[in-house]
Amino acid sequence: MRVGIMGGTFDPIHHGHLVAASEVADRFELDEVVFVPTGQPWQKSDVAVSPAEDRYLMTVIATASNPRFTVSRVDIDRGGPTYTVDTLRDLRRAYGTEADLFFITGADALDKILSWKDAGDLFELAHFIGVTRPGFDLNAEHLPASTVSLVQVPAMAISSTDCRRRVEAGMPVWYLVPDGVVQYIAKRGLYRKVGNN
Numbered sequence: 226m227r228v229g230i231m232g233g234t235f236d237p238i239h240h241g242h243l244v245a246a247s248e249v250a251d252r253f254e255l256d257e258v259v260f261v262p263t264g265q266p267w268q269k270s271d272v273a274v275s276p277a278e279d280r281y282l283m284t285v286i287a288t289a290s291n292p293r294f295t296v297s298r299v300d301i302d303r304g305g306p307t308y309t310v311d312t313l314r315d316l317r318r319a320y321g322t323e324a325d326l327f328f329i330t331g332a333d334a335l336d337k338i339l340s341w342k343d344a345g346d347l348f349e350l351a352h353f354i355g356v357t358r359p360g361f362d363l364n365a366e367h368l369p370a371s372t373v374s375l376v377q378v379p380a381m382a383i384s385s386t387d388c389r390r391r392v393e394a395g396m397p398v399w400y401l402v403p404d405g406v407v408q409y410i411a412k413r414g415l416y417r418k419v420g421n422n
């Protein structure tokens with residue numbers, strides 16, 4: 226069993242995430258890609274993150290049509306800030322020692338890997354795959370070559386930050402995120418300014 230792992234805040238999930246996962250699944254002949262939304266008390270650049278259940282449901286909606294895509298709650302259910310080493314340990318336990326794990330990460334996140342908790346153990350738990358992302362240089366010079374692969378994926382200049390800003394400004398996010406996610410954002414009133422409802 227070859228299992229890809231796509232960790233992210235997914236606030237919201239967008240087509241950049243989905244294209245990256247699909248491309249890596251094809252190139253590495255993965256049987257499954259597990260999307261893992263991060264746990265809750267976690268602030269990114271001073272912006273409060275949407276509730277875990279909303280991010281989880283958007284991830285389920287976005288991946289539902291792909292038979293190889295699944296969603297895991299391990300990081301949400303563990304609670305607290307997410308450390309990738311914990312994600313990998315939990316999924317290793319769930320999938321057993323036979324499975325090959327491939328952790329997929331964009332160029333921006335790959336850059337920071339060595340500062341992650343228990344960075345040394347990460348490379349024993351999974352093979353790392355860095356994917357290209359517009360606006361970021363993809364290089365793994367500072368990472369062990371045997372455990373990191375770099376993959377060129379179709380360039381999607383989309384970020385969750387930009388999607389949130391667009392919704393807040395009343396601009397469309399159609400075709401940046403899956404249709405069901407557009408509708409879920411509207412239904413739940415996500416990313417709108419407080420008092421703007």
Ligand code: ATP
Binds near residue numbers: 232332335357383384
């Ligand atoms: P935010 O702007 O809130 O940080 P994001 O768009 O970066 O959101 P994350 O949930 O932070 O999305 O990213 C999850 C993973 O997906 C990371 O490894 C990130 O590098 C990767 N990723 C996100 N967007 C893209 C993209 N457009 N192309 C390739 N990889 C991407």
Ligand code: MG
């Ligand atoms: Mg990000």
